[in-house]
Amino acid sequence: MMLALEMFRSVPRTVAGRAVGGRMPGILSGFAAPLRLMTIDEPKVDRPGWARLKTRLSGICGSDLGMLSGKTSLYFSAVVSLPFVPGHEVVAELLDDCEDLPAGTRVVVDPVLTCAARGVEPCEACVTGATNRCSRITVGHLSPGLQTGFCKDTGGGWGQQLTAHRSQLHPVPEGFSDEQAILIEPLACAVHTALRAGVVTNDRVLVSGAGSVGLFATLALRQLTDAGEIIVVAKHKHQKELAREFGATEVVAPGEVLRRVRRSTGAFQLQPEFSAPYLLGGVDVAVDAVGSKQSLETSLNATRAGGRVVLSGMPAAADLSAAWFRELEVVGTYASSQHEESFRIATELAATDAVQQLAKNVATYPLHRWREALDHAHSAGRLGTVKVAFDPRSTR
Amino acid sequence: MSRPGFVLDVDDRTPPLLVHEGLGFRLESFPLGTRVIYPPESLPAVPDVDQAIVDALLHPQDMDPLPELLFAGMKLTIAFDDISLPLPTMRPPDIRGRIIEHVLTMAADAGVDDVELIAANALHRRMTAAELKHIVGERVFRSFYPQGKLYNFDAEDRDNLSHLGTTDKGEDIEISKRAAESDLLIYVNVNLVAMDGGHKSVGIGLASYKSLRHHHNAKTMVQSRSFMDHKHSAMHHSAWRIGRVIKDTVKVFQIETTLNNDIFPKPYDFLQKREWEWSLKDQASMLAMKRGISIAPPKLKHKMFHDLRSVYGLTGVNAGEVEAVHTKTLEKVHQQHLVEVQGQSDVLVMGIPYVGPYNVNSSLNPILATCMGLGYYFNSYIGQPVVRKGGAVILYHPLNEGFNQLHHPSYVDFYEEVLAESTDPAVVGEKYEQQFAEDPWYKHLYRTSHAYHGVHPFYMWYWAAHAMDHVDEVIWVGADRKVAARLGFRAATTLADALEMASGTVGSSPSITYLHNPPHLLAHVK
Ligand SMILES: [Zn+2]
Ligand SMILES: [Zn+2]
Numbered sequence: 001m002m003l004a005l006e007m008f009r010s011v012p013r014t015v016a017g018r019a020v021g022g023r024m025p026g027i028l029s030g031f032a033a034p035l036r037l038m039t040i041d042e043p044k045v046d047r048p049g050w051a052r053l054k055t056r057l058s059g060i061c062g063s064d065l066g067m068l069s070g071k072t073s074l075y076f077s078a079v080v081s082l083p084f085v086p087g088h089e090v091v092a093e094l095l096d097d098c099e100d101l102p103a104g105t106r107v108v109v110d111p112v113l114t115c116a117a118r119g120v121e122p123c124e125a126c127v128t129g130a131t132n133r134c135s136r137i138t139v140g141h142l143s144p145g146l147q148t149g150f151c152k153d154t155g156g157g158w159g160q161q162l163t164a165h166r167s168q169l170h171p172v173p174e175g176f177s178d179e180q181a182i183l184i185e186p187l188a189c190a191v192h193t194a195l196r197a198g199v200v201t202n203d204r205v206l207v208s209g210a211g212s213v214g215l216f217a218t219l220a221l222r223q224l225t226d227a228g229e230i231i232v233v234a235k236h237k238h239q240k241e242l243a244r245e246f247g248a249t250e251v252v253a254p255g256e257v258l259r260r261v262r263r264s265t266g267a268f269q270l271q272p273e274f275s276a277p278y279l280l281g282g283v284d285v286a287v288d289a290v291g292s293k294q295s296l297e298t299s300l301n302a303t304r305a306g307g308r309v310v311l312s313g314m315p316a317a318a319d320l321s322a323a324w325f326r327e328l329e330v331v332g333t334y335a336s337s338q339h340e341e342s343f344r345i346a347t348e349l350a351a352t353d354a355v356q357q358l359a360k361n362v363a364t365y366p367l368h369r370w371r372e373a374l375d376h377a378h379s380a381g382r383l384g385t386v387k388v389a390f391d392p393r394s395t396r
Numbered sequence: 397m398s399r400p401g402f403v404l405d406v407d408d409r410t411p412p413l414l415v416h417e418g419l420g421f422r423l424e425s426f427p428l429g430t431r432v433i434y435p436p437e438s439l440p441a442v443p444d445v446d447q448a449i450v451d452a453l454l455h456p457q458d459m460d461p462l463p464e465l466l467f468a469g470m471k472l473t474i475a476f477d478d479i480s481l482p483l484p485t486m487r488p489p490d491i492r493g494r495i496i497e498h499v500l501t502m503a504a505d506a507g508v509d510d511v512e513l514i515a516a517n518a519l520h521r522r523m524t525a526a527e528l529k530h531i532v533g534e535r536v537f538r539s540f541y542p543q544g545k546l547y548n549f550d551a552e553d554r555d556n557l558s559h560l561g562t563t564d565k566g567e568d569i570e571i572s573k574r575a576a577e578s579d580l581l582i583y584v585n586v587n588l589v590a591m592d593g594g595h596k597s598v599g600i601g602l603a604s605y606k607s608l609r610h611h612h613n614a615k616t617m618v619q620s621r622s623f624m625d626h627k628h629s630a631m632h633h634s635a636w637r638i639g640r641v642i643k644d645t646v647k648v649f650q651i652e653t654t655l656n657n658d659i660f661p662k663p664y665d666f667l668q669k670r671e672w673e674w675s676l677k678d679q680a681s682m683l684a685m686k687r688g689i690s691i692a693p694p695k696l697k698h699k700m701f702h703d704l705r706s707v708y709g710l711t712g713v714n715a716g717e718v719e720a721v722h723t724k725t726l727e728k729v730h731q732q733h734l735v736e737v738q739g740q741s742d743v744l745v746m747g748i749p750y751v752g753p754y755n756v757n758s759s760l761n762p763i764l765a766t767c768m769g770l771g772y773y774f775n776s777y778i779g780q781p782v783v784r785k786g787g788a789v790i791l792y793h794p795l796n797e798g799f800n801q802l803h804h805p806s807y808v809d810f811y812e813e814v815l816a817e818s819t820d821p822a823v824v825g826e827k828y829e830q831q832f833a834e835d836p837w838y839k840h841l842y843r844t845s846h847a848y849h850g851v852h853p854f855y856m857w858y859w860a861a862h863a864m865d866h867v868d869e870v871i872w873v874g875a876d877r878k879v880a881a882r883l884g885f886r887a888a889t890t891l892a893d894a895l896e897m898a899s900g901t902v903g904s905s906p907s908i909t910y911l912h913n914p915p916h917l918l919a920h921v922k
Binding site: 256259260268269 | 837
């Protein structure tokens with residue numbers, strides 16, 4: 001038996017009918033939370049290529065918070081299987097030998113449950129290595145679930161033990177702290193985002209949001225592309241400092257974005273009736289790293305005609321007029337892709353000074369303090385934290 | 397004969413003194429011994445304005461009489477000062493309109509039919525039709541405006557600018573093509589303060605950014621001692637160099653007028669009287685106005701002040717060769733404004749009223765308020781500044797009027813973006829001026845809407861550069877703290893607090909001078 005947090009009912013379903021006004025952190029940790037701390041059986045391993053993992057740390061991601069607070073679209077209800085143990089940002093050690101990896105190896109997990117993990121013939125996407133686009137995420141040996149952390153059978157990082165397939169495992173280099181390693185998965189997503197952004201030399205880029213998604217996207221854009229100016233939208237003081245360290249040329253407050261982009265691109269600004277202003281002209285590429293309606297609309301409104309808007313946060317419904325009228329390319333960026341070697345590149349990024357510094361600031365909680373942990377993650381920006389994680393080994 | 401300017405030392409019989417602060421004023425009790433400099437009382441007006449105008453046109457300085465300069469088939473251009481002069485706006489008819497009527501009559505008599513009228517607004521906002529009409533008068537407006545022969549200068553209309561070469565110091569001279577190619581360019585000026593007129597009229601009023609950047613910059617502004625004395629102003633030296641080249645290329649017939657100090661009409665004329673001379677009626681008006689202001693919503697307050705029209709009397713009109721005319725003008729302006737002051741003081745106190753050259757019919761935003769205080773008022777001296785080097789300046793203004801989106805769009809960016817990074821005029825000029833000057837959106841708004849040019853807030857900030865360089869402490873009484881801090885200054889609630897804050901710089905019993913304007917005065921500090 002082991003201790004784990006379990007998501008036991010579909011919040012999208014229960015909350016969809018209810019009018020939830022604004023942000024409700026209480027719903028994450030209050031009595032209505034669809035999460036409970038349980039003693040349950042360890043997930044089983046009875047197939048080749050699979051091994052048991054003992055969780056060392058598991059991060060709390062924006063998508064987890066979205067799922068728990070019922071903000072996530074019902075779209076996702078078909079690609080999860082209840083009840084499940086959340087946690088897809090995982091650093092763990094192998095309890096069994098796993099093909100070439102001996103027991104005791106410290107690994108990070110690529111959470112996407114692809115054809116390889118499911119034991120089915122590889123789909124077209126998996127054949128090319130675009131594993132994040134796998135079309136078989138609901139079939140095969142496993143219950144439906146797009147990722148570890150959303151699947152009934154695999155367990156997730158918010159439990160003391162989980163299982164994973166060899167295709168998901170990446171050994172952690174010597175000398176990395178667990179806190180550093182826990183950042184590799186989100187960094188891998190950022191690598192994918194940066195490559196999806198289609199930046200060409202000297203492009204002006206806007207990154208809307210300076211949480212972990214925005215900061216890591218900034219770092220990846222700076223390290224992996226020839227972007228010129230990178231303008232990052234940050235609310236809080238320490239986020240501004242971090243954004244600069246991670247490669248931002250300019251950091252602006254949410255209310256200043258359009259003004260600053262207009263100025264630095266020489267764009268024209270229009271003020272439609274009863275809605276937000278927008279630009280004719282603007283940045284070449286915008287990355288929405290928040291997913292709120294406001295952030296997404298800002299990204300759309302600040303991008304030049306023919307430019308590209310990258311949906312990096314899980315998006316809310318927004319006014320897409322700009323995408324039509326300004327012929328924007330709106331592209332999604334989900335998880336990371338194996339053929340890009342996102343995890344290898346992410347591991348290199350995790351070794352940089354800036355990320356090492358940030359890793360020292362990762363806040364960890366034992367599972368039984370999950371309410372506090374979720375509240376902290378929800379207010380992380382305000383409280384000066386970039387990443388909050390569970391440490392299921394800890395009891396205090 | 398009018399009374400000269402007046403310097404008073406506050407003693408225990410001195411009543412509280414009126415201090416302007418934006419759309420309002422307060423009565424302030426100054427510490428004993430405070431030196432108060434009042435503007436001189438109004439000079440008498442010329443008895444017959446039309447006669448004076450005709451006299452000037454027929455008997456110009458160092459030039460032939462105007463009728464002899466006019467001939468059939470010629471290209472005649474009349475340029476005139478824009479809405480930034482005079483302050484406040486003159487009660488109609490505006491003196492410029494009256495002069496233009498006389499000029500046009502003489503031109504018609506000579507058979508001149510190619511005439512254009514250009515408002516010399518440089519990088520200021522385009523005036524509305526109503527504002528143009530106010531300056532030139534109904535008749536001239538109706539005859540020229542519909543045909544497009546009366547218009548605002550457009551410093552971004554590349555096709556209609558002429559590059560006349562450079563000065564021996566390498567300064568570009570680029571002005572209105574129409575003006576440059578005219579057989580005669582007549583400039584009609586209102587000289588409110590000694591800074592205006594002379595070669596500043598054509599050389600600045602009809603010039604583009606390319607030309608203006610040579611003297612409108614922090615370095616030149618810091619070296620101007622003072623702006624009111626063109627012989628000691630680096631900015632004017634540049635304007636004079638430019639003006640002399642223009643004079644060699646274009647025939648300029650300059651007409652300059654001088655006004656007296658009658659700016660507040662009844663019943664607000666108490667605002668320009670000395671407080672201990674207020675009659676019971678003045679006191680009643682003052683109390684009524686103060687009460688009105690205290691309960692009026694901001695919009696109404698704005699209207700109360702901005703609708704006020706001045707009843708200036710004309711004290712002189714001179715025409716002819718630019719420099720000869722300007723010498724005459726300065727004599728009159730100095731006669732009206734100069735107050736002799738013995739020595740500098742540790743602290744200079746100034747109240748910033750509601751209107752400056754760049755917020756006519758608009759709001760006095762914090763940058764314009766700074767320009768008024770540290771630019772224009774601080775620089776109202778000849779000889780040396782009223783406050784000593786390393787002293788303190790205390791200003792009264794709430795710094796709360798916000799930014800007018802129509803008139804001052806680039807100011808918002810300047811405030812939010814540029815001042816957030818640095819308030820040092822040289823630093824911000826170096827890094828941002830050109831970007832703002834060349835921003836296509838600002839250009840568009842300047843050319844087609846009623847916005848000041850993108851670079852204009854920089855110029856406002858440069859005006860204050862000399863003061864910022866000269867004093868160690870700037871404190872705003874009654875100002876929004878956050879705004880003052882953004883500007884790089886401090887805010888205090890009362891004068892006593894401000895003096896306490898300044899005591900680190902000037903000690904606990906500093907010598908204080910209060911510059912009691914408006915109306916305008918020019919301190920001749922010996
Ligand atoms: Zn995630
Ligand atoms: Zn697949």
